[in-house]
Amino acid sequence: MTTKGLEYFFGPKSVAVVGASKNPKKIGHVILKNFVHGFGGKVYPINPGAEDILGLTCHKSVVEVPGRLDLVIIAVPAPVVASVMKDCARKKVKAVVIVTGGFSEVGREDLEKEIKAIAKKAGIRVIGPNCIGVFDSYSGVDSLFLPSYRLGRPPKGGISLISQSGALGGAMLDWANLHGFGFSKFVSYGNAVDVDETDLLSFLGRDKKTGLITMYIEGIERDGQTFMKAAKRVTDKKPVIAIKGGTTEAGGKAVISHTASLAGSPKIYEGIFKQCGIIQASDLEEALDYSRVLLNLPLPKGNRVLTITNGGGLGILSTDALEKFGFEQAVMEDKTLDALKKEMPDYAVIGNPIDLTGDADTERYAKAMDAALADPNVDIIMVNILFQVPTLTSDIVEAVSERFMRKEKPIVVVCLGGGYTQTHKKALERYGVPTFDYPERAASALRCLVERAEDVFCKDSLKTCSIRRPEAKTARRG
């Protein structure tokens, strides 16, 4: 395990795309386009048969590129990859992403061994082969050969994703972009001829732009002990969430035909994750929910939640969901309740939930949130917003996000609806406010946050720890 040289994958000064093509259907074209569109450094298309592509002069080989070359993306057929690797060695390239398939996954271990040997001898770090490679929202590195009209790239943010499955990881980025969730880095490492999940985890653990790491893994590629030691070091500093593919017998069998990883028994992986502080999500949805909450919210001081709503029914379902996930219902102090009653219309219900009723405006929400932030009996605030009502103006986005950004108490938003709602939801997400369509999902994510708080606080000061893990009254989802 070593993180040496991994920085060249994410922040290179110069990049060459081998297999760049004029044909928009070729992956070498899509990759070059990504760099021309979004990368700040120098970009060199490599194609012995073309003069220029997308306005850039072509070179016949990486050796011909003038000056230093940090990163090379290889998108030529498997049998010629080794010769390109030899050129990279001559050029003293630092890092190579091989997106090409046709190696060990189809029985051609020989081809894989050859490139491995060249890389090792020359000290080149390699991601792949048989992967979609690297995306960095800050630097613009983007070897994802899936065109952006099909796979939207997420905005800048603090989540980094490591995925053993390229297609699945790509779909997660695409989904994240739809909802406005920010990402920092993404790596699909394919056959992991060199760089594996342990290297990446360690590197991202020290990366300043990564606040949280999410992993999709089917199996740990190499030494389990090394992985665990590395993971432990990272989880001491930032949250790591894992989704394990193949947690059932049939799923484990499917893993063998996919990445040939040893899926291992679910119990073993559960134990490994637990021991090194990795939070295991039971599905993709949960992983993205947990990620946003753990990244963006301050740790709560307890598990007492106050719900604020403009829809009575949604408030009830939120209360039910919180109870099911073991939260306490916050009971605000009498003086808070009295003060709020004076400021609100008679028909508003001042309790928990606080029902601001269907004609609530931004001001009413602001007053209720301020009261909840100030009241010592409230640890967490769940804000329900039904955007369908005409009295609610768009500045609710500012009112919520401003209070959220003070990071005094965790605030989450539940809002169910169509296009108008989604527009506001996405605006909230862009400020980092975790939003959920359904109360159950918010409650499930908050539970993960409280568990993290318990782990952090109760470890630091065992005696004074006041966090109580919510007692689940029903089973967790999945």
Add this chain to the structure above:
Amino acid sequence: MTTKGLEYFFGPKSVAVVGASKNPKKIGHVILKNFVHGFGGKVYPINPGAEDILGLTCHKSVVEVPGRLDLVIIAVPAPVVASVMKDCARKKVKAVVIVTGGFSEVGREDLEKEIKAIAKKAGIRVIGPNCIGVFDSYSGVDSLFLPSYRLGRPPKGGISLISQSGALGGAMLDWANLHGFGFSKFVSYGNAVDVDETDLLSFLGRDKKTGLITMYIEGIERDGQTFMKAAKRVTDKKPVIAIKGGTTEAGGKAVISHTASLAGSPKIYEGIFKQCGIIQASDLEEALDYSRVLLNLPLPKGNRVLTITNGGGLGILSTDALEKFGFEQAVMEDKTLDALKKEMPDYAVIGNPIDLTGDADTERYAKAMDAALADPNVDIIMVNILFQVPTLTSDIVEAVSERFMRKEKPIVVVCLGGGYTQTHKKALERYGVPTFDYPERAASALRCLVERAEDVFCKDSLKTCSIRRPEAKTARRG
């Protein structure tokens, strides 16, 4: 309990809006606009102070409307509703929706009693007060005073929704529209001065355009026995799904301040639902998932599922999800497998899941689906589609929906992604194909379908029943 006259709420020939206004901020304006925009019959704005609104001549009172008047929507302040009701009685109006609030929910039982007495004497059916009323996607009746840019109306379809909470029901319609789920009728019945959930359930049970009924209820308004008898009759013919608000102690308390319904113990409601064949969903998400699956899919002959995928990772997660929800993995006949192997590229994995791999096109999906439809060992087909890959063309929508519409075996689609994916997902939904972002949600919904199949088939022929309820290996969600 009587359904007499309820047809006038959904298929009136003529409608008057009392409280129609020129001011776009007034709910009387929004409601009139809905009818002008989408209703085929005659529309009369009633406002003593205006000459015409939205191009229609105003009348001073419903009494002045020429000819027969089937339905009146009342959107004037609570204290004047009784006098409007008296006019409706003189005019021999059949049905009235009172959207106005300010009755028993704020302690004005007196006003409510008065309108109840007038309605009873004149034989007028009343929905409300304190509700958002009625929406019918076929006739264009639409008293929802939430403007359509905020609350999108769903397309025509077979789901009817009865909701004790107007805002929550409205949000569900809005969400449904975003995803292309079709709806038939929606009723928010508010204080239920006359028409209640039992009347509506019975009416919709006989409604030809309603294939399935979904209910959000906080408590049964009146006689539990009558409700159960009515519900039993309906569930013998079509599926009824209920989400109960207030299934926890804290949730139950919140119900009292919302609709003052007796929330009752969750166990009692669970028992009631079970006894009369109502399927209880644990949250809104599950309710909409169950609804689409039960409405659109044929009942399976067993619980053996085959997964078809173009992403190995997603296939594994699907397999895991199916196992968790207790399904059997279908094992296709040798001759099917051999035939498929001949038709597919070498690197495709022909098993369960069938991994068509990342360069799959529509033709490969078509072949795999045809094989699964023909194989006697497959009861249900779960199709994973990652739309991000460039080889997949949009005609996959036709390939899937055409096979889906034969209704030979249940087919569901799992596809995760952003805008491009959502466009195709919505196109599939418009044909009725149930689509899901995550495999867990699909598996949860399919489980509900298999349970329904078991109930239906095993009741009809106890001896020959071959459906086996999936054995859950973990708890259900929520």
